[in-house]
Amino acid sequence: MDTENQNDGSVEDVENSSAKDSSFFTQKDASQVVGRLISTNYAVMMAGLNDAATGVLIPYLQPAYDIGLLKVSMVYLINFAGWLVASFANIHVCSRLGSGGTLVVGATIQCFGYVLMFWKPPYPLFMTAFFFTGMGVAFQDAQANIFTVTVKHAHRWLGILHAVYGVGTIIAPLIANTIASRTPYWHYYYLATFILGVLNVVLLAWTFRRGLFKPNVSNANAEMKATLTNKVVWIFNGFFFLYVGAEVASGGWLVQFLVSVRHGDPKKVGYVASGFWSGFTLGRVLLADITHKLGERRMVFFYIALAIALQVMFWLIPNIIANAVTVCLLGFFIGPFYPVGLYVLTKVIPQELHIGALGRLHSELGTSWIGCIPLHDWRNRFKDRGTGYAADYGWLVSRDWDILGSAPQTALNQVRRIV
Template sequence: MGDNRDTEHGPNAQDETYPATESSFLLPKSARDVKSKIFSTNFAALMAGLNDASLGVLIPYIQPTYQVGLLQVSMIYLVNFTGWVIASFANIHVCSYIGTGGTLVLGASIQCMGYALMFWSPPFPLFVAAFFFTGCGVAFQDAQVNMFIITVKDAHRWLGILHAVYGVGTVLGPLIANTIASRIPVWHYYYLLTLLLGAVNISSLVWTFRKGLFSPNVSNAKDTAGKELRDTMSNRTVWIFNGFFFLYVGAEVTAGGWLVQFLVSVRNGDPKKVGYIASGFWTGFTLGRVALADITHRFGERRMVFIYTALAVVMQILFWVVPDIIVNAVTVCFLGFFIGPFYPVGLYVLTKVIPQELHVGAMGFTASIGQAGSAAFPFMTGAIASQAGVQVLQPIMLGLLVGIAIFWSFIPRQRAIAI
């Protein structure tokens, strides 16, 4: 379709000298088609949020239902991690055969397979195994929605909106899951709801990406997929971003996933009440992605991430040392607010410091392998907590925040990052 720089949806169209990426061939000329795809990819992000944030609220109900300890519960995160990793390496090859739309539909379908195994109160091993499918399915979608949105004009703002919509899902997930679990005896019905919404997600993606669905993005995609993956994996900066995203998403989901169990076990809170505090964390997280998007871009992504990290460390320490549930609720909300922008900011900066020919592979690879942290660190926290208690959440969180700052410091400086 040629260079899209003079259209509404050219990659980073605010910079007329920035050439079109290979993924820009995915974008139709019709602004209406672009907007419909933005809508469907945002709904996929909403579904990812509903998926990622609900498990932590359900842990106090999973344990008595299945008569299992924290180590067994944390196996859910390990199985989820396996699905994420497999998808991260398969993403480029799958996309080269069936394109962005096809990969999105495949991921949404795999995600629904997981929910179909969960909602009817299956045996615990099958319930755990289902998280492989949700992890794999969300990973395929996560890589593709980010690769699509980064090609839209004013990508830094659209990425902020995309990940804010994800944040809305993380707010609604704990609210809905906690309401279902506290009011009816079958908490598994939460996954029946996500199964129904997942069917809507599949339908939305099929309709908006119907033109060329299951077709490669470019004619030689199959031939270049292997080389693209090798070049991506051999790039040092890509691995720095991998580390940044791996620790960041790990911190995000670890905080949200084990927060309720910490308040129940350490602060002696009532699960039916403190379950809603998890939504407070995700609300701050969502507001941060919206409120801080333009501020971060204005004053420089590199500088602002360091400032946000320092403020997040302060909130985390206050949460740790002040044994008051109300104070904990406030500080954890601000913690989410300050770390919320990290993911969309990181993806935007990635397009400025990675060679253009690696954008498609790097976006998919870092999004997927980074999101694997959302399973790896919650699993590690649960495994340690099963021996030492849930209070280990606090030092683990501080370590993750420090690690995030270290990886960010290694990201190369570029003229496009600063004001």
């Protein structure tokens, strides 16, 4: 009972301290914030350009530094460390600089990482740079989502925001592979991203210039405490963590599976990965409205069933063309999971906790699973199952939606009203 009273008190403190900042959370028409929508979408596209290039550059990075897979995998772990630090620092930075200021700081930190990368420094310094790119992307990703949920018809704009991230993941391998395969300067990819990153800083600073460093969190410690003691936030953290694990297992190891198990030509099957991310991006755009109209919970279960069926087909049919088709469809149907989850989360927790909750959950995303997988001999572990383990992850994700039944009754009632 005492703990419950303390939790209630924490939320009350947050509500009182945030009352004067409620204008930030006021629902806005998209026509009023076109510039900010463009700049936040561009920032998220930069995140896609950052995240999807590393795997493509590994074959060039290894001989350049004369290192093994274990050392290569460290860049993922260091990148995740940057995400983790940003997840806890996000609300404190926001309490001093506001969302606009936090976005600009994040974009600047990301650019600093590229400054360390593009001249191919000694490997320890090259690895360290991933800490800064991870931190910078995490700050921007959280604040871009927080801003987008304040726009009317947020489910649609979240779908577009995360589709734009998908566009970045499609473009990144094409640019990185072109630079690395046609020149001896694979690291110049990071020079290109640095130039694009500078434009990102300018766009964010310009579009958020009004109230750029105006705080929209008055009591960071109270909000963080309320966030960490909110059961629904932790349930959704589990949902996102498991979903991203499935996404990474499917997209991250796809090409290697097709080369080693299906004996495909690397020059040809490499394009299958772009097909997966293309389906992923289209799914976020085309399925946003239908998912919202028919009910988020119902449609997520439907998509999970389709995804598992497609994964089983991918596993059982030893044909590269059939595998390419099934994996593209898989990307299409799992694409909406993330924006749908964010939309539902923002409807079932207090508005004052959005900054803390979204900043916290972003520590669970992206590179959390990637950092561990390269440490294992995946061929002995997966064998003919390949990315079929993503189906298992999908089942676990579906269980997380069921766990909502154990959430506080008020939150559960809100979920029922939404779905």
